[in-house]
Amino acid sequence: MKTSRFLFPLLVLLSGCSGGVQSALNAQGHSAVALKDLIIFIVLVCTAVWLAVVLVMAWALMRRHKRQEGEAAERKMTIAVSVAIVMTVLIVGVLTFASFLTTRSLYSGTDATVTIRVRAQQWWWQFIYDNADPSIAFQTANEFHIPVGKDVRLQLEAVDVIHSFWVPSLAGKQDNIPGRENVLTLRADKPGVYRGQCAEFCGLQHSHMAFLVVAEEEADYQRWAAQQRQAAVQPVSAEAAAGRDVFMSKPCAACHTVRGTQASGTSGPDLTHVGSRSTIAAGLLETTRGSLAAWIADPQTLKPGNNMPIVPLTSDELRQISAYMEGLK
């Protein structure tokens, strides 16, 4: 459908609502484009109907009233009502058919080359790149990469309560439901960083449950995946090395995994390459040494109710751990 071209002035007005990086109007994927075309088509048709109704009503109010009686008036009335009924049925039928066509096209992608398991939990996202060969499998949190122009199959799961996976620029919403697996196929047609977030109220920090989808060319994607498969880098500075030792001896290691070390907890996000992600705490803060320190020092003030406790640390230990985390590229 090429209707979007005519809507440019309207879109300019609406651009005030779009944040750019996360907007259904900034459609960059197969499903999102189909949904956007559908809604624009429906809005156009409904606007036309609304205008017609208002015009006819205005005309009925303004015209000089002339009492008509008899057979001619009856016939006129019959024609008017019949036309209204036929038009209503026709328009509803066309909209239903358009909606059916769009919905069918959303589920057509079956030749996915990449499968990612998306485990939503209070309040972060776990992205698992499963593989029969465990040396190729890896996982990350709150940020994942996909190859551009390829269908990607997402298996949506939930650990605790119902969440909903939504990247407005790439696809429609799909719920993550505990105890079952929903499948969403999406495709990004243009490289870029797309923001998504939980779209089903899931508790206190629902609004701080965002993630990023990085769509990139196949070669870049393969390079990223190869880098993610690596075990964590060894700290180079003395400060970071001390941070690693603190991390292993404190409760940190009981909930977080850093592959290549003895830290193998599974209830918190995998931190093997935490320094390579652009945000921490599900999109709450940019990844810098300062924000890492702030988060580790007092997670319950930054994101009240989340499951990360305040671990008692001295100021030196806090500095060392932050240096270690920042270095885990």
Add this chain to the structure above:
Amino acid sequence: MAALSFRHGPAWLFKIGALFAALGMAAAIGWVRQPREYRVDPPISAALEQIRLMPNTISGAPPEVYFALNQTYETGGFDLSQGKRFYTWFGCASCHGDGRGGSGPSFMDGWWLYGPSMVSIVSSIRDGRPHGMPAFKNKMTIDEIWQLSGYIKSIGAYKASVSAPSRNDDRNTRPAENRAPAATLFEEGPNPVHPDQGPSP
């Protein structure tokens, strides 16, 4: 006092009024939610470490701050729910099963090897116990240990309670935590104990 007499209306009107007032009060009390404190102040968590065990490591005195917190780890629904979460997260079930024991002792046979007090349970989790119970002091923070202890105490409680953790997602394999324990679970009798774990049941 004359103004307080109810000569001006029929008695049933007064009774209905009193009923509605009582309902209103109940609704207001129900509406005032239990306040939740997510952030445990560092001085409080430091104080929570200060448990004083008896020399035989069974029971003892909890820190003063525990009473200042209204014993929330035993009575607060949120804390019990967090304890239930940690029971899974920190692998308690791998030895203690659903609470009926396995390679570790049962919490539901009516016999606590080190007594049923919170202090004993906190100490068991934090510092470990002989014959296989590991210490969790480097795996959990002290407030998490208190939350988990409250939950474990509720599994083996001798009587029903008004505060409960969230429900199971899976099929129930034992009575709910806040229920009165099923008598049959006590009749099974406790696991045999080692001589250094206190008197035999």
